[in-house]
Amino acid sequence: MSVFNLKKQNENLDFKIVAGLERLSQVFRILLWEKAKEFSLSPIQIQLLIFIKHHSVDKTTVSYLAKEFNFTKPTISEAIKILEQKNLVKKSANTNDTRSQTIQLTSSGEKIVFETENFVDPLTKIISGVNDSEKVVLWENISNLIIKLNKQKVISVQRTCFNCKFYSIKAENHFCNLLDQKLLSKEIRIDCIEFEVA
Ligand code: SF4
Incomplete structure (x- = not known):
C-alpha cells in the first residue's frame, strides 16, 4: 500500500x-x-x-x-x-x-x-x-522522529541528548549530567557542542 x-x-x-x-x-x-x-x-x-x-x-x-x-x-x-x-x-x-x-x-x-x-x-x-505550547509538542514529535530514524540507521550522525553519554533520566525527567540540570522537552538538543557519544 x-x-x-x-x-x-x-x-x-x-x-x-x-x-x-x-x-x-x-x-x-x-x-x-x-x-x-x-x-x-x-x-x-x-x-x-x-x-x-x-x-x-x-x-x-x-x-x-x-x-x-x-x-x-x-x-x-x-x-x-x-x-x-x-x-x-x-x-x-x-x-x-x-x-x-x-x-x-x-x-x-x-x-x-x-x-x-x-x-x-x-x-x-x-x-x-506558532504559540509556545504548540511549539513544544511540535519539537517533541520532531526530536522523537529524528532519534527513531537514527536508531533505524536512516540518519547516521546524531549529536542529540538521547545519544549522549551525559544524558540520563532522573525522577522521570530528562537530565544532563554535564550541565547538571533537568532538561525540559524544549531544551532537548539535536546538535549539542558538548555532545559525547554514549
Ligand atoms: S551534553 Fe548536550 S547533548 Fe549531552 S545531555 Fe547535555 S545538553 Fe544533551
Missing part, C-alpha cells in the same frame, strides 16, 4: 502525515536551490560551508562530513576541491590524525555563509508565529 496512492492517502492520517513531511522536505530543497543558483554553488556546497562555519574543526574532515551528509567520501572530496578552487575553504593539518586534514572557511567563505544561511527564513518566520 503506497503513501502516494491518493485514495489510500486521503483515508489514512498516518499516510497524510508522511506525505506532508515529504512535502516539507521539498521546501528545504527549493529554498537551498534558490541560493545555490544565486551564488553559482551546488546545494551540498552551501550546506558544507554552513556546517563548517558552525562546528568544531574535529568535525570538518572529509570522513566526518561524508557521514554527516550521507554522501560518499569521493563526493565530499570533490565538493571541497571545488570550494577550495573558489577560495571559499582552506585545508589544514589535522592535529588529531596526521592522515587527514581539517577544512576551514576563508574570509570569502564566511561571507557566502552570511549571505546564504538565511535560506530557512520563510520557515523560521512561520514557526515564530
Whole structure:
C-alpha cells in the first residue's frame, strides 16, 4: 500500500502525515536551490560551508562530513576541491590524525555563509508565529522522529541528548549530567557542542 496512492492517502492520517513531511522536505530543497543558483554553488556546497562555519574543526574532515551528509567520501572530496578552487575553504593539518586534514572557511567563505544561511527564513518566520505550547509538542514529535530514524540507521550522525553519554533520566525527567540540570522537552538538543557519544 503506497503513501502516494491518493485514495489510500486521503483515508489514512498516518499516510497524510508522511506525505506532508515529504512535502516539507521539498521546501528545504527549493529554498537551498534558490541560493545555490544565486551564488553559482551546488546545494551540498552551501550546506558544507554552513556546517563548517558552525562546528568544531574535529568535525570538518572529509570522513566526518561524508557521514554527516550521507554522501560518499569521493563526493565530499570533490565538493571541497571545488570550494577550495573558489577560495571559499582552506585545508589544514589535522592535529588529531596526521592522515587527514581539517577544512576551514576563508574570509570569502564566511561571507557566502552570511549571505546564504538565511535560506530557512520563510520557515523560521512561520514557526515564530506558532504559540509556545504548540511549539513544544511540535519539537517533541520532531526530536522523537529524528532519534527513531537514527536508531533505524536512516540518519547516521546524531549529536542529540538521547545519544549522549551525559544524558540520563532522573525522577522521570530528562537530565544532563554535564550541565547538571533537568532538561525540559524544549531544551532537548539535536546538535549539542558538548555532545559525547554514549
Ligand atoms: S551534553 Fe548536550 S547533548 Fe549531552 S545531555 Fe547535555 S545538553 Fe544533551
